Amino acid sequence: MSGFKKFLMRGNLVELAVAVVVGATFSGLVQALVKDLITPLIAAVTGGKEPDFSQYVFTVNGAKFMYGDFINQLLSFMIIASVIYWLVVLPMSRLITFFDRNKEATEKKCPECLSNIPVAARRCAFCTAELQTEAATAPSA
Template identity: 80%
Template sequence: MSGFKKFLMRGNLVELAVAVVVGATFSGLIQALVADLITPLIGAVTGGKQPDFSAYSFTINGSEFKYGDFVNHVLTFLIIAAVIYWLVVMPMNRLISLFDRNKETTEKECPECLSTIPVRARRCAFCTAELTPAPESSPA
């Protein structure tokens, strides 16, 4: 029983649970945004009708293929992906780039084998090529 308790109390499991709850909540928020704002906006642009493809289907040898609902889900997915990209990914990338801009370089690529090595290295640890060390920065 103590092993199960340790498993449950591991930090990454708790973080994963929080991420699932936040993701589900965010999904509901995005679906509401799509249903209540974006879909009516598409309807206003296309002449007042909200796009609804759920009744579209075709029949082959007596089997009915209802592709309209699939089209609705694809459109919803694309809209959700675009909203997540523009509202989450882009701002996060910009924030990370701001933090990385001021970060001091500590590694470089070996010109011979293209491995990542420390900036002050005199010899590559992977291919043993001799390198010119980086100039020492003198304190001002």
């Protein structure tokens, strides 16, 4: 039972629960934005009679195809995806690139197995190949 309690009290689980709640709330907010502001604006610009796309349907042999509701959901998805990209993915990739830049200065590739090893290493930890150090390659006077 104590292991389960530790699992529940772990920081990552709490952060994940907060993220799910915020994500669900954000999704509702975006859906309201699309339904109440964006689709009426599109209808006003295009001269449509109904400002809500969810009312747009067509029927084939008694089957009702609600393509307007699909348009609403597509707009919601595009807004959520763009916000996630611009506010989460792009900053994180820049941050990772920033930290990887410092990593490249402290590591080099082994010429035998192409593993990343420290710059000062004289032997590869992965394939045990002997490496030439910078001092050994410099010409002696």
